[in-house]
Amino acid sequence: MAQNLTRYAYWQFRDFIRERGLALIITSTLLGLTIVAPMRVMLGSGIGEPDAKRILILALPQIVFISAFIALNGIISTDRKLGYYRFLFSKPVSIPAYYAQYFVISFVGFLAVFAFLLGIFAIVVRPVNPVGALAFCAIVYLSFGGIAFLVSSLFRYDWPILAGIYLGSAVINGFWAAETGWRMVIRNLLPPLHQLSPNDLINLGTVDGRALVWLLGYSALCFAAGLLVLWRRPIG
Amino acid sequence: MIELRSASKTYRPLFGRPVTAVVDFSLQIAEGEVLGIAGPNGAGKSTLLSLLLGYLRPTSGTVLIRGMEPRSFVEKNGIGYLSELMTINPNWKAEDALKRFATLASVPPGEIQTRVNAVIEELGIGEHRDKKIKALSKGNLQRLGIAQALLRDEQVMILDEPTHGLDPVWTQRFRGIVEGLRRPGRTIIIASHNLDELQRLADRVAIIDRGRLQRLVQTGYHQATDTGGTYRFSVAAGAHRVKELFPAAVDTGEGEFELAFGSIVELNSALSKLIAAGVLLAGVMPARSVLEQQFREAVGEKG
Numbered sequence: 087m088a089q090n091l092t093r094y095a096y097w098q099f100r101d102f103i104r105e106r107g108l109a110l111i112i113t114s115t116l117l118g119l120t121i122v123a124p125m126r127v128m129l130g131s132g133i134g135e136p137d138a139k140r141i142l143i144l145a146l147p148q149i150v151f152i153s154a155f156i157a158l159n160g161i162i163s164t165d166r167k168l169g170y171y172r173f174l175f176s177k178p179v180s181i182p183a184y185y186a187q188y189f190v191i192s193f194v195g196f197l198a199v200f201a202f203l204l205g206i207f208a209i210v211v212r213p214v215n216p217v218g219a220l221a222f223c224a225i226v227y228l229s230f231g232g233i234a235f236l237v238s239s240l241f242r243y244d245w246p247i248l249a250g251i252y253l254g255s256a257v258i259n260g261f262w263a264a265e266t267g268w269r270m271v272i273r274n275l276l277p278p279l280h281q282l283s284p285n286d287l288i289n290l291g292t293v294d295g296r297a298l299v300w301l302l303g304y305s306a307l308c309f310a311a312g313l314l315v316l317w318r319r320p321i322g
Numbered sequence: 323m324i325e326l327r328s329a330s331k332t333y334r335p336l337f338g339r340p341v342t343a344v345v346d347f348s349l350q351i352a353e354g355e356v357l358g359i360a361g362p363n364g365a366g367k368s369t370l371l372s373l374l375l376g377y378l379r380p381t382s383g384t385v386l387i388r389g390m391e392p393r394s395f396v397e398k399n400g401i402g403y404l405s406e407l408m409t410i411n412p413n414w415k416a417e418d419a420l421k422r423f424a425t426l427a428s429v430p431p432g433e434i435q436t437r438v439n440a441v442i443e444e445l446g447i448g449e450h451r452d453k454k455i456k457a458l459s460k461g462n463l464q465r466l467g468i469a470q471a472l473l474r475d476e477q478v479m480i481l482d483e484p485t486h487g488l489d490p491v492w493t494q495r496f497r498g499i500v501e502g503l504r505r506p507g508r509t510i511i512i513a514s515h516n517l518d519e520l521q522r523l524a525d526r527v528a529i530i531d532r533g534r535l536q537r538l539v540q541t542g543y544h545q546a547t548d549t550g551g552t553y554r555f556s557v558a559a560g561a562h563r564v565k566e567l568f569p570a571a572v573d574t575g576e577g578e579f580e581l582a583f584g585s586i587v588e589l590n591s592a593l594s595k596l597i598a599a600g601v602l603l604a605g606v607m608p609a610r611s612v613l614e615q616q617f618r619e620a621v622g623e624k625g
Contacts, residue, residue, distance in 0.1 A: 088428075089428070090428040091426070094425050101411075168411075169405070169407055169409030170411060173403070173467075175377070176400065176403035177400045177426035179397065180397050192498070206360050241381030320376065320377055320378045321377055322378045
């Protein structure tokens with residue numbers, strides 16, 4: 087990757103924290119409180135590690151999916167919509183490389199935000215080993231990231247489409263979980279987020295290898311397609 | 323050299339009819355040249371510049387910068403570009419924005435602060451360096467836009483409406499900056515509605531309308547001597563004698579007259595006659611520049 091772009095990573099990280107990181111912290115804290123606070127009251131002061139993990143398993147999926155949506159929507163389309171690309175890409179920069187780097191930077195920022203939120207959880211509830219929870223956050227981001235990147239490379243108003251895909255995936259996977267034929271094909275075309283089990287990761291520290299390969303493979307294909315769109319289609 | 327060969331660009335919206343913004347456009351722009359681009363609103367100037375920056379691809383024909391596709395050229399070398407739309411994130415601070423652009427422009431890390439300070443000094447925005455973009459006035463924002471285009475010694479510069487929003491002092495200074503940018507090997511393209519500015523800065527001006535290259539005008543004062551034109555006289559005394567000697571003269575009021583001449587020799591002969599007849603002239607100037615005349619002829623009255 088070009089040195090100028092590598093050095094620009096600092097500015098991209100700053101942008102992520104200022105423009106999305108704070109929104110993520112506020113949204114996640116408020117959302118988390120609605121789940122964590124009643125349980126905290128119910129369980130009283132003597133919360134053991136198993137109870138803390140149960141609270142986390144309940145709260146985390148609710149927060150992480152919406153947070154991934156906040157972190158990823160508009161990752162490319164915002165610059166196109168607001169015309170920021172005009173100044174950025176008159177410089178010697180490859181457009182696909184710029185956004186690929188921003189995707190990685192956002193991933194790092196996303197994990198940093200959740201590390202911070204797990205710190206708050208440790209203070210409010212009790213400390214738990216954060217590795218499983220962070221791994222769950224990482225997998226959600228990467229699984230959702232590919233399709234978000236592709237949609238954002240294609241459409242200026244990507245968030246309603248992304249929300250539709252996300253909700254569609256949740257609904258179809260709920261109703262057509264055991265279906266075969268064309269319904270199975272449609273189910274498989276949508277992001278396979280139902281493959282994720284927070285319980286395995288947080289409680290047992292394990293992950294279903296086949297599900298992980300499916301999730302990340304699906305996302306990698308979408309991400310590559312997004313890069314292809316950026317490479318082939320003019321941004322103006 | 324920049325070369326457009328029969329370049330056309332048609333927008334095909336999902337709904338509605340296709341719109342052709344640039345039609346069969348052919349032009350060569352030499353290294354070391356300053357080319358002006360003029361045209362009425364909607365003439366296709368912005369689309370043409372987007373083609374040169376590789377933000378759009380031609381529907382047909384080719385656009386080449388030093389033998390390369392524009393996007394490949396930009397990704398390898400960069401272009402000093404000032405957009406007509408000052409689309410910079412409003413939450414960035416002015417100095418930070420310049421540091422960001424300098425980083426992307428491959429200015430070595432150790433030189434970024436020096437270069438940023440230099441362009442801030444040159445464009446006189448020192449007191450605004452810590453302000454957010456959204457807090458800058460139109461003129462200061464425009465100066466910031468010019469500053470970021472000057473961060474690196476670029477081979478190609480594209481300036482879209484560079485003096486838009488600048489006060490007369492900075493408009494004048496900008497002309498000096500462009501004169502300073504002229505050098506062999508550098509191509510400068512300036513798109514502007516200000517014909518006087520293009521007349522002063524450009525070697526040639528491409529007049530475009532309805533997406534087509536209508537005329538390519540060579541600027542420079544020698545043109546006036548060859549082609550003549552309409553001149554305006556300011557008369558301090560003896561105004562009544564002007565109409566007696568030249569019945570075709572148009573009285574525009576307050577002692578001013580306009581009269582067309584076929585050549586500069588004809589103009590001088592007329593001036594001699596007026597002075598000999600006791601007319602006291604206070605000033606003589608072209609009623610409109612050669613470029614303005616050509617522009618009016620090329621695009622009609624809508625320009």
